Amino acid sequence: MSDIGVNILLGANIFFFLYFLYVNGAYIVLMLFSFIQTKKAKKESEIFQLSGLYDTGLYKSISILAPAYNEEASIIESTRALLNLEFSDYEVIVINDGSKDSTLEKLIGHFGLKKIDRYVPHNLEAKDVRAVYGSRRYPSLFVVDKVNGGKADALNAGINVSRKDLICAVDSDTLLEPTVLKQMLMAFVSNPDTVAVGGVVRVANGCTFENGGVKSVRVPDSVIGRIQAVEYLRAFLFGRTGWDYFDSLLIISGAFGVFDRKAVVKVGGYLHDTVGEDMELVVRLHRHYREKGEPYRVRFLPKPVCWTEVPENWTTLGKQRNRWHRGLADTLWRHRKMMFNKKYGRLGFLAMPFFLFVELLSPVIELVGYVVVTVSLILGVINIQFAALFIAAAVLLGMILSVLSVMLEELTFRRYDRLKDVMILILYAFLENLGYRQIHAWWRLRGLFDYLRGNKEWGEMVRTGAFSK
Template identity: 50%
Template sequence: MIHQLLLRVLVGYNVVVITYFVALNSVYLLTAILAFRALRRHARRLKSVEVEHMMGGVGGLPVTVLAPAYNEEATCVESTRSLLSLRHPSYEIIVVNDGSTDGTLARLSSEFELEAAPRAPMADIPTSQVRDVFRSRRHPNLWVVDKANGGKADALNAGLNYCVTPLFCAVDADSLLEPDALTKISRPFLEDEATAAVGGVIRIVNGCKVDAGRVTRVGLPRSSLARFQVLEYLRAFLWGRMGWDALGATLIVSGAFGMFRRSVVVEVGGYATDTVGEDMELVVRLHRRLRETGRRYRVVLVPDSVAWTECPESLRGLGGQRDRWQRGLVESLVRHRRMLFNPRYGRIGMLVYPYFFLLEMCGPLIEGVGYLTFTTWLLLGAASIPFVVAFLAVSFAFGIALSIATVGLEEMVFPRYPRLRDLLILFWLAVAENIGYRQIITYWRVRGMVSKLRGVTGWGVMERRGFDVPNG
């Protein structure tokens, strides 16, 4: 009796898994086609009129780069140098030292000759106490805000309070922006005053050669775990986000590199400090508020403006990161659940929100439980082994096709990996990631959901190796 009941439950769950699988791959296919078209168009555009030339002397928009730093002693000087070497007609940098307990402030102070400078905040978003504001003697456009620890969102809000330019660019303290990244990412603001936010593309710096804050040679990392992430990032940015962007439905602007219209972000109250997914939450909130007030606006992605960032190379670091990302996703989506299937929010509410809610948020749970039910099904001897193998093979084959196509897309529009060997490695990773890596990522994402239910907060341990890593 129990055996029969269990079999029925398992049969029912199989249907859920297969429906999820079909839905997910249909969305992937749709976004893939859209991304392909959008990227080709963008690549043509790049070849036509360079944005730097378009702007050159004719109205580059003033920007403030906000770089929150917490215990970034290893990377803060290199990242700040990288920010100082950007090619943009007019920009200011505000590094926010978020109560670091290491030598972050001291290193910044000695390297850039900081001196206390009076500066009044131009917005009043609540933050932890700001202790002091410094300005560099060597670089007049470099400011450091020293404040009590309050988390990344709080640090960004503190920086935002001191921002006086119409646009600000939020970056991670360990991000290295390409020299023209700021100019490229600001192009949508130039072409349309209704642009509220623009996302850039994040690539992995592990394995690349970095000189004076610039990536001078692109290569793959040595560690397999980091290599898998290279492929993952390519897929996420060039495929997933670009596809949604083509539909005018960008819901995520990465916290590591995104540009925003200051006035709009201040108007919605800045970053939320009670979530670890403050970057996504802000964009979701922007969509929500701007649609509720009936304003014309745009949130877009610029696929050729690139920031390079370090990825974790240990299982512990990666697990913590994915746990945090999943918690952030859950927090953002649950908080704004009112948008789910709500026609008031247009394609955001009817298309992209349901995708993220049902497939990205609940997906790991469905997939994780799916692995368990398959195993139980096999153990009970009720499963047709060839059928299970065939289903898994279909699932893996789709994954492989998608990843290889992503590498192709990268090579077609923004080729960065100069060596043929790197491409062959990426192809191999596209196959290998299906066995082990994908499952462990699913596990961490499920763990993130459980952590959320258990009320876990905070960022956990962050890995920082610095940029002087040996080249791959």
């Protein structure tokens, strides 16, 4: 092979090495700051709980928006759980997004709903509302029946119907802990400029539930579930908490987030033509307030927890990750103006580039890296010992970061009460690097290609029935 070829391959290897250092360096920095932020959040939460502030009526009123499409099997259970939350001033708005099954009939029958003539301002664009239902027995429950328009459209319709100060969007495969709203709303009580707050989403598979609350926290039984349990801990406890420290949080999970209603209306609500409407809304809020120069805060709290069912088969998981990656690509492209733009401060110089180079492009670089290293090995540009040592270092570092997030959970909120579960998570933090990580990169790479091809499909989610266990 010519010298030029060797130099190109060597250069590529050095690029991958430097990229590896950048990515892991960024993760280590995030980890350190998330540790500081988690400790701070825990202290704040304790001050609230112990001082009596937690039991005051300081919390703003809130509308919980639960979009439902063909959810006849679980709609009664999930609505009942929402009605059992420990909070004084809230309403639950279930939005039946033109379901083709008996979702609406089941709600009407079970909760004794009657058609009401609630005034619905058209603050946000949404498909026609056919009717609003209320109940005397459940005065805080409202059901909106509307023409099908997708999740973002349903949420916008819910915001139009809502009359409270805040809105909380929840997924139908999500269960909120009864005390979660008070914990989430502490952020608004501590800082009146808060416009959005995200909480932790955890894996429900394997846990047992009773009366709308979690009875015992266990790791899932399946390999795929356990790997996701580690992923969720890492993503929420050190990813998002770390970004919260830098005041640059770009994602609040669509499964669980609280927003100031007026702020959301001001920026135009959820966007219809994207599959990453949750991230897009948060970035748009940032952009709006930064451009206007108005004070605002987007926060992440590591204590409030909601539980979500995660896919238990590879195909569904692959589709979900593909969709998440398309959503990420779409949001970054729509708001590309923010990248390296001093008007947006840390968002433009830290968070957006991180999400572009580390989150969006990592599957491309990682998979190309595997090919280049293999070719370099075959051609003898790098030797096998170097490659083996490098891979070992990469796996170990990945594992340490995952284990540290498990430890962070241990040192702070300790939801897994059995040492056995913690050990299983540590084991899977190691195993996920051997095979799963590569498959995950492949799903995300396909997501990127699908985005470039203009694919905006959601895909079906297969329920495992985690909450009925």
